Structures are given as C-alpha cells and as structure tokens.
Amino acid sequence: MNALVSFILVCILLFIPWIGVSVLGLKILFGIVIPYACFLVFVIGLIYKIIYWARSPVPYKIPATCGQQKSLPWVRRTLKDRIESPFYTWEVILRMFLEIVFFRSLFRNLRADLSGKRLIYGSAKWLWLGAILFHWSFFIILLRHLRLFTNPVPVFIQKLDYIDSFIQSLGVPPLYITDILILAGLIFLLLRRFFDPKVSYLSYGSDFFPLFLILGIVISGILMRYYIKVDVYGVKQLTLGLATLNPTIPEGAKIGTIFYIHLFLVSSLAAYFPFSKLVHMIGIFFSPTRNMANNNRAVRHVNPWEYPVKHLTYAEFQERFKEVMEQAGIPIDEEVKPEKHEWQSWYILEKK
Amino acid sequence: MYNTGKVMFFIIVLIIFFTIPVWLNWGRLEAVPQPELPKEEKKCIESKEYMRAYHMKLLDDWRKKAIRENQRIYEASDNEKYTISLQRTCMKCHNNKEKFCDRCHNFVITHPDCWGCHIAPEVAQKWQ
Numbered sequence A: 001m002n003a004l005v006s007f008i009l010v011c012i013l014l015f016i017p018w019i020g021v022s023v024l025g026l027k028i029l030f031g032i033v034i035p036y037a038c039f040l041v042f043v044i045g046l047i048y049k050i051i052y053w054a055r056s057p058v059p060y061k062i063p064a065t066c067g068q069q070k071s072l073p074w075v076r077r078t079l080k081d082r083i084e085s086p087f088y089t090w091e092v093i094l095r096m097f098l099e100i101v102f103f104r105s106l107f108r109n110l111r112a113d114l115s116g117k118r119l120i121y122g123s124a125k126w127l128w129l130g131a132i133l134f135h136w137s138f139f140i141i142l143l144r145h146l147r148l149f150t151n152p153v154p155v156f157i158q159k160l161d162y163i164d165s166f167i168q169s170l171g172v173p174p175l176y177i178t179d180i181l182i183l184a185g186l187i188f189l190l191l192r193r194f195f196d197p198k199v200s201y202l203s204y205g206s207d208f209f210p211l212f213l214i215l216g217i218v219i220s221g222i223l224m225r226y227y228i229k230v231d232v233y234g235v236k237q238l239t240l241g242l243a244t245l246n247p248t249i250p251e252g253a254k255i256g257t258i259f260y261i262h263l264f265l266v267s268s269l270a271a272y273f274p275f276s277k278l279v280h281m282i283g284i285f286f287s288p289t290r291n292m293a294n295n296n297r298a299v300r301h302v303n304p305w306e307y308p309v310k311h312l313t314y315a316e317f318q319e320r321f322k323e324v325m326e327q328a329g330i331p332i333d334e335e336v337k338p339e340k341h342e343w344q345s346w347y348i349l350e351k352k
Numbered sequence B: 001m002y003n004t005g006k007v008m009f010f011i012i013v014l015i016i017f018f019t020i021p022v023w024l025n026w027g028r029l030e031a032v033p034q035p036e037l038p039k040e041e042k043k044c045i046e047s048k049e050y051m052r053a054y055h056m057k058l059l060d061d062w063r064k065k066a067i068r069e070n071q072r073i074y075e076a077s078d079n080e081k082y083t084i085s086l087q088r089t090c091m092k093c094h095n096n097k098e099k100f101c102d103r104c105h106n107f108v109i110t111h112p113d114c115w116g117c118h119i120a121p122e123v124a125q126k127w128q
Helices: A002-022 A027-054 A079-084 A089-102 A126-148 A155-164 A177-195 A197-201 A205-226 A232-243 A257-275 A277-286 A314-320 A322-327 A342-351 B004-018 B020-025 B048-068 B086-093 B101-108 B121-127
Strands: A110-115 A118-123 B073-075 B081-083
Touching: A002 A027, A002 A205, A002 A257, A027 A232, A027 A257, A027 A277, A027 B004, A079 A089, A089 A277, A126 A155, A126 A177, A126 A232, A126 B020, A177 A197, A177 A205, A205 A257, A205 A277, A232 B020, A232 B048, A232 B101, A257 A277, A314 A322, B004 B020, B048 B086, B081 B086
Parallel strands: none
Antiparallel strands: A110 A118, B073 B081
C-alpha cells in the first residue's frame, strides 16, 4: 500500500512535465524556473538542517564503541581499537571517514535466524553491497554530469567519463558501467523492502518514494542516453546556460520531452531532499554516536543545558534544622567544617 | 549553535561543492563551438533533427549492416538510396573531421570509437 501510493506519486510527478512541455509548451518553466527554484530549496534546506542540528545540545558523550578504549599505558590498542573506540580527534576523523566513504557499520550488519530453538547470527553483507553500489554510482554519475555544466570540461571529468564508458563493444553510445551498477543497487534496495518481511513491515511511503523517484531519474536518464535520444548539443547549451547564470532555451535545437521529465524528476528530488530521510547525507556528520571521542575519563563533557542546582551541604543542613534534629534525637555532628565539593569546583572551572 | 567554527566550515564546503560548476568555469569559460556545415549540400540523408539526436545510432546500424551483414545500400526514410560508408558517403560532404565531428564531440565529451578503424580525410591526405 505504501509502495503503491509512492509509485502513483512518482507517476504524477512524471506526467507533470510531460503535459507541461509537450502539450502546453512551458519550456522556460520546466527548463529554467523550476530547476533554479528547486536548487535554491535544496541548498537553503540543507543549511537550515545543518543549523537546526548544530543548535541541538548533546547532553551526554555517547560514542558507540566496540573496541578497547584508551586506558593504562600497558593495555594494548590496535588500529582497529583506535577506530572502534577513538580517543584522539584524528581517530574520530578516521572513523567518520571510513563510515562515510565505506559504510563500515553496515559492513558489520548481522542477520539473526532461528535454527530450531537456537538463535544464530550470521554475516549479512548484501545490504552493504547494495548500499555501496547505489551510493558510489550515484556520486560518480553526479560528477560525470559536470561534463554538461562546464566548458571546457576539466580533464579529471573527461577521464572519469572515459573510464566509466570504456565498455565500447555493446554499440554506440558506449555503455556506462555506473548505469548498470546503480540500477542493480536500487533494484536490490527496493526488492529488499518488498520481499524481506522484517524490512517490509517497517517500510513507510517515505522509504519507497525516494527509491521510486531515484529509479525514475535513472530510468529516464538511461532511456535518454540509449533509446529515446535527444540532441545533446542543445541540452548542453541549456545546462551550461543554467550553470553560468545565463539561462536560455536553445533556439532551433529539438530537445525531447524525456529531457524535461528527467530534469523535473531531478528537481523534485533536490527539493524533497532536505526534508526527507535522504538528508542522512548531512545527518551522518551530526551523529553523536559516531562523531564523539570516547574520552569521558580524560575530558569532562559538560551538559550544555546544565545550570547551578541549589543545594545544601550537610553542615548547612544541620545548621538550619539543628533544633528540629535535637528535638527528634538525631545526633548532631559537632564542628562540621563546610566542605567544598570537587564537582562544584569543576563546574566553576568549566564556567570560566 | 554549538561548534560554530566547524559548522560554518561544513556549510562553506557544502556550498562550494554544490556550486562546483561555477568554480570550474571561473575565468576559463569558452564560447559554445559551432560545427561547420557543408556549404554546397543542404540536405543530409535524414532530417536535421533526426541526425542531431540519432546519428550515432545510424552509424552503429551502418557498421552492423556493412561489416556483419554485407549490406551496402541504405534506404532513407524518403526512399532515396545511399551507399553505406562513413568515409565515402558521410565525409563526402562533411569533409572536415576537426571542424565538424570534433567540435561537438569535444564540447559534450563523447568518446566515439570511429577513428580506431577509419581515417579522417585530412589525415588521409597527409599520408598520400
């Protein structure tokens, strides 16, 4: 049901530019206005999210660890321990880097199964594989698209494009490897939500919608490259105009509706991005379980909303209730010196 | 806001990343090159729109027909017949690879493998 509603939503999104361009001829709206507006929503939305998360206090130091923490000098710490239980900033940076680039915590994904009455755990790398195929292909495709936004195209992008399209034996234009890989990754991630009952049970429309939307973008892009072809020369005039803030709809060039569908779906994704689960792109940097060092014993973490609590020491308490205590027969400590708590001085130190 | 310095740095990196075409074009933007069309001939074998979008498909199709099926005649959509040959049909009119093919191909970055086997007329002239 969730999947069906998401699918229908993506179909509606697909028909909007179809009708808008091929029937109503609103090329300026779909080629210039909407892409710019959606790009602005994307960037401003991401900045809003960053500031929103940066304003949220982290009351406790809660790194999730599974390695030997830094302790007495003779307790051995390997590199793995340093990544799993970072103490220094460079260890945190290394941990974050490996997490963001190689998805280490997904690599550790386990699968629990009942074998008779025994619960057994086994390694489950499929999710990691699907995720890494999808994310890396998406990133390379994004970089590759710079060939349409720069003139002259930087050598790095040319080389990337050449390497990606080096399978030339399947016809012209050459097949992009990332096109195949992103489809494989996306289809795996989608089928997983359909056929794994545990994942299916907790899949909402907001999980299916981005998958269908990105699948729509990928399929429209692949169709445009290999089957329903468009005038790439005209397309680049348009996209280069967008990138150089001098947008024009090229005269005389016949750019097919499929291009506007692709562009509109990408614009939708960009506008939807900051307000959906996709913003984990930013969220990963703000994960307290990943981005904090496990150095509780060495560096005190002050709760940002901590305030001086009104309290009485025992001496003050005794002084205040002396009479009542005497009447009740509670023994009175003579000559109690007002004590100064260590944590109180810590707090005063931190305040400075 | 906590960790203001780091967060501001992050925001700046993000903005730079997403406006990267602007920085890559900065100060080195070139005008859009115009392919040089043949002066004598006004009509290509198919319509202009079709050729602009599908010429690579057509050439790929020609390669299959000529090399794998030994079919040397192409019948265009207006029933006119052409010899299937890149060097003798296409490049009879579009006789300059650099000024016609390469201008667009270098502009949009494509890697056609035509020239692994074929020789452009200007290169052929050099060897004759």
